[in-house]
Each structure stands twice: as structure tokens, then as C-alpha cells.
Amino acid sequence: MVAIIDYDTGNLRSVINAFNRLGAEIIVTADHQQILQATHVVLPGVGEASSAMEKLRTRGLDTLIPTLTQPTLGICIGLQLMCKSSAEGDAKCMGIFPTEVRFMSPAAEVGLKIPHVGWDNVNWTLPEPPIAKDIPEGAHFYYVHSYAAALCPDTIATTDYGAPFSAALQHRNFIGVQFHPEKSGPIGEQLLRNFLTLKP
Amino acid sequence: MNNIPILHFSFFISPFSLFFNFHFPFFISHSHYFSFFIFNLIVLAKRIIPCLDIREGQTVKGINFLQLKQVGDPVELGAKYAAEGADELVYLDISATLEGRRTFADLVARIAQRINIPFTVGGGISSIDDAARLLDAGADKISINSAAVRDPGLIDQIARKYGRQFVVVAIDAKVIDGQWRVTTHGGHKLSDRELFTWAREACDRGAGEILFTSMDHDGTQNGYPCETYSRLAELPIPIIASGGAGTAQHIADVLTLGRADAALAASIFHYGTLPIPTLKSALRAQGIPVR
Numbered sequence: 036m037v038a039i040i041d042y043d044t045g046n047l048r049s050v051i052n053a054f055n056r057l058g059a060e061i062i063v064t065a066d067h068q069q070i071l072q073a074t075h076v077v078l079p080g081v082g083e084a085s086s087a088m089e090k091l092r093t094r095g096l097d098t099l100i101p102t103l104t105q106p107t108l109g110i111c112i113g114l115q116l117m118c119k120s121s122a123e124g125d126a127k128c129m130g131i132f133p134t135e136v137r138f139m140s141p142a143a144e145v146g147l148k149i150p151h152v153g154w155d156n157v158n159w160t161l162p163e164p165p166i167a168k169d170i171p172e173g174a175h176f177y178y179v180h181s182y183a184a185a186l187c188p189d190t191i192a193t194t195d196y197g198a199p200f201s202a203a204l205q206h207r208n209f210i211g212v213q214f215h216p217e218k219s220g221p222i223g224e225q226l227l228r229n230f231l232t233l234k235p
Numbered sequence: 236m237n238n239i240p241i242l243h244f245s246f247f248i249s250p251f252s253l254f255f256n257f258h259f260p261f262f263i264s265h266s267h268y269f270s271f272f273i274f275n276l277i278v279l280a281k282r283i284i285p286c287l288d289i290r291e292g293q294t295v296k297g298i299n300f301l302q303l304k305q306v307g308d309p310v311e312l313g314a315k316y317a318a319e320g321a322d323e324l325v326y327l328d329i330s331a332t333l334e335g336r337r338t339f340a341d342l343v344a345r346i347a348q349r350i351n352i353p354f355t356v357g358g359g360i361s362s363i364d365d366a367a368r369l370l371d372a373g374a375d376k377i378s379i380n381s382a383a384v385r386d387p388g389l390i391d392q393i394a395r396k397y398g399r400q401f402v403v404v405a406i407d408a409k410v411i412d413g414q415w416r417v418t419t420h421g422g423h424k425l426s427d428r429e430l431f432t433w434a435r436e437a438c439d440r441g442a443g444e445i446l447f448t449s450m451d452h453d454g455t456q457n458g459y460p461c462e463t464y465s466r467l468a469e470l471p472i473p474i475i476a477s478g479g480a481g482t483a484q485h486i487a488d489v490l491t492l493g494r495a496d497a498a499l500a501a502s503i504f505h506y507g508t509l510p511i512p513t514l515k516s517a518l519r520a521q522g523i524p525v526r
Binding site: 046048049052053055056081082083147148149150151152153154155175177179196215217218219220221223224 | 279280282317322347348349351352353370371372373375398399400443444471472473496497526
């Protein structure tokens with residue numbers, strides 16, 4: 036059972052649809068017991084970091100999530116909330132990944148458009164992390180964001196947009212992806228399939 | 236300026252990083268450190284976007300926005316394009332009736348279940364509630380056109396509530412006495428707005444992307460007005476070129492000379508004159524970055 040955490044940050048539909056397409060059994064919930072019992076946990080999220088963090092806090096999820104031991108995937112804002120802090124709304128986040136989320140000013144400085152919207156190359160570190168199994172080096176994933184996590188020892192993939200940022204991070208059972216695998220065609224589906232094969 | 240590479244460098248040499256590298260197999264190798272700079276040369280892929288006009292639940296394509304021909308089931312057609320390598324899809328509802336509009340909302344939910352790439356929906360969105368309904372049904376972005384011209388504040392409202400990346404402002408315009416004039420209602424009504432000032436205003440109000448269609452070129456398959464697109468490219472948001480593609484070269488031109496970020500087309504895909512894989516290889520052969 037995959038628990039998709041519902042903390043009222045808007046549209047979970049595309050993440051739900053993506054796991055349904057893979058035939059996964061899912062539950063959309065903010066209930067602590069249901070999350071603890073799930074084999075896999077997904078923290079999606081769209082919107083603004085500080086208000087999303089506040090929504091996690093009011094549900095006690097900010098203290099629950101870092102204690103999880105099953106494979107846990109943060110997508111986009113979900114990844115950002117797993118970092119130490121975010122410059123978006125000056126938010127203190129969960130601190131699972133030892134890095135901070137910053138506005139993508141290096142991109143703006145070289146005249147690139149922000150938000151970073153569209154398909155961009157993702158370069159995985161070697162040896163290939165299990166989440167990237169059967170995904171070609173440099174394969175494109177779909178992005179929509181204006182803030183990004185700085186590189187850190189937990190960075191397992193990078194994308195370069197003005198400057199390299201953490202496209203994906205992993206710390207123990209926690210994986211974060213800045214791109215949207217649920218919208219990245221067959222490559223994205225492969226990544227989600229890889230996630231489902233990870234064992235606690 | 237680039238504080239991110241500096242941070243990366245410091246992690247690479249610090250004893251702390253050695254600790255992490257020792258315990259975690261997925262550390263960034265030395266060769267990857269240098270590859271960051273090589274990948275600096277690679278830019279965001281240019282997007283190819285098939286557009287599906289929907290009337291009463293069926294895909295249709297107009298020629299100069301008038302005669303309409305039916306071209307297939309919207310969900311199946313979208314899935315086919317996604318499988319062929321389309322980067323996004325746009326579904327525009329051109330239904331004339333209330334019943335048709337209701338059908339469209341159900342259709343959006345079915346598209347969202349099936350399609351694994353981003354899709355934008357538009358046509359007849361005139362309030363924040365219309366936008367909310369379509370986003371809740373699973374659309375990734377909404378496109379507003381006539382309603383934004385009538386009530387520009389709608390752009391601000393939707394952008395503030397959902398974020399600017401959800402808002403595509405579609406602009407239809409045609410040249411009248413040497414000036415690009417904005418039209419509404421599928422090209423039927425001439426507004427008093429001028430293209431470039433309107434595009435700038437839409438951007439300032441919170442549009443995440445501009446989808447510009449030249450009514451003089453749409454459906455003709457004679458190519459895009461590249462100079463006009465190149466001027467729009469001055470805006471700090473992505474520009475989607477639409478209307479007029481007949482060949483791969485037309486699309487290559489608008490992505491290079493026209494500096495557009497994406498090209499949207501309908502007929503060439505619907506009638507099979509230019510399959511997406513053929514188009515993408517043609518673009519790749521010219522050094523245009525595509526997925």
C-alpha cells in the first residue's frame with residue numbers, strides 16, 4: 036500500500052493517476068497510523084513552501100515524516116520540504132537532506148526564464164542509484180519550479196539551469212525529486228516503478 | 236554569482252564529505268564534478284505540442300477558425316501523441332453549448348487518468364471557478380483568452396491562487412493597417428488591444444506562458460510570423476508559437492529565428508503529414524535541443 040500524503044496543498048490528482056496507471060494500491064491520507072503502516076510513502080505538493088510547511092506542522096506530519104523507515108518519495112515541493120530550509124517564504128523545513136532551497140537566481144542572471152518549466156536533462160551520479168535503474172543518463176524529465184535545492188552530499192542527480200542544482204536527493208530511505216515523474220512520460224513511469232520496488 | 240558550484244566544491248574537499256562518501260554509495264564522483272560544466276552547454280528542450288480542438292467531446296480542426304473537420308477521439312489521440320514523443324498537449328474546448336462544456340470537464344478527468352505528460356486545457360474559461368474545476372479534474376495548466384481580454388484581473392486572480400505556472404494566456408491577433416491587433420471569440424471579434432502591449436501586461440499580471448496565434452497564418456500551413464515571435468521572446472516567460480505550421484522547417488524557424496520556446500500545431504499532426512518522431516529528428520539534425 037502506497038500512502039500519498041494529503042496535506043491540502045492542492046492538486047494530488049496527477050500523482051494519484053500516475054500510481055493508478057502503474058496498478059499500485061494507494062491510499063490518500065494525512066492519518067499518522069495509515070502513513071506508518073504503508074509500504075511506501077509519497078509526499079507530493081504544489082504551491083508555496085512556507086505555507087505547505089505550515090500545513091504539515093498543523094497535522095503533526097513535520098515530526099512524523101522524518102521518523103519514517105519505509106521508502107519515502109518527495110516530489111517537487113515535497114523534496115523542498117525535506118531540506119533544511121527554503122528561501123520561499125523563509126521556511127524552516129524538515130532537515131532530512133543537509134541542504135537549503137534557494138531561488139534560482141543563477142538562471143535569472145544568465146537570462147534564462149523563471150520558472151524553469153519544461154523538459155530538462157537529469158544527470159545521475161555513479162554508481163547508478165536504484166531509483167534510476169533503466170533510466171538513461173541525461174534523460175529528460177518534466178520540471179515546473181522557481182526554487183531549487185543546492186548541491187550537497189545527498190545529491191544523487193543534477194540538472195543544470197544557470198547553475199547545477201539537486202535534481203534528486205537520497206538519504207537512507209528518503210528520496211526527493213525536483214522534477215515531476217508523474218508527468219515525465221515513460222521515463223517518469225520507470226522512476227515510479229523503481230520506487231515501488233524499493234524495500235524498507 | 237554562482238554560489239552553488241562553490242558550495243559543491245566545499246563539500247567535495249571537506250572531511251565531512253569524505254565521511255558521507257564513505258557511508259553512501261551515491262556520492263558525486265570526481266568525473267561528475269567536471270561533467271556539470273560540460274552539461275552547462277545543454278539547454279532546456281524545445282517543446283512540441285499537438286493541439287486538439289474539442290467540440291461536443293470530439294477532436295476537430297478548423298481552417299482559419301471556420302470550417303471544422305473531425306479527426307478522432309481526444310483521449311486516444313492524446314495518448315498516441317504522448318507515445319510518439321509529444322512534450323505536452325493542449326486541449327481547447329470550442330463547444331457552443333452548455334452540454335458540450337459539461338462533457339469537456341468529464342473529458343479532462345479521463346485525459347488526466349490516461350496521459351502521462353503535462354496538458355493544458357482552455358476554451359470558455361471565464362472565471363476562477365471554471366479554472367478551479369478544470370485544475371481539480373487534473374489539468375496541469377489552463378489557458379485563458381477572451382475572458383482575460385475582457386477582464387485582465389482574472390490573470391492576477393488565477394496566478395495568485397494557483398501560481399503563475401498554471402496560467403497560459405492565449406492571444407489571437409491579426410495585422411490590421413500594419414498593426415498587430417488582438418482578437419477574441421476565436422478570431423471573430425476585434426479588440427482595441429495591441430499584441431505586444433497586451434502580452435507585456437499579461438506577463439506583468441502573472442501569466443506563466445504566452446501562447447500566440449496569428450490569425451493571418453492559422454490553418455494556412457505557410458509558416459509562422461517569426462519576427463513577431465522574436466519580439467515576443469523579449470518577455471521573461473516562455474512563448475508558445477501556434478498556427479501556421481506546414482513543414483518541419485517552419486517549426487525549426489520559429490524555434491530559432493522566432494526564439495519561441497515551444498511550437499504548437501494541429502493539422503500536420505492530425506492528418507499525419509508530419510509525425511512527431513519525424514519532426515523531432517529533423518529538429519535534432521539542425522542542432523535544436525529536443526527531448
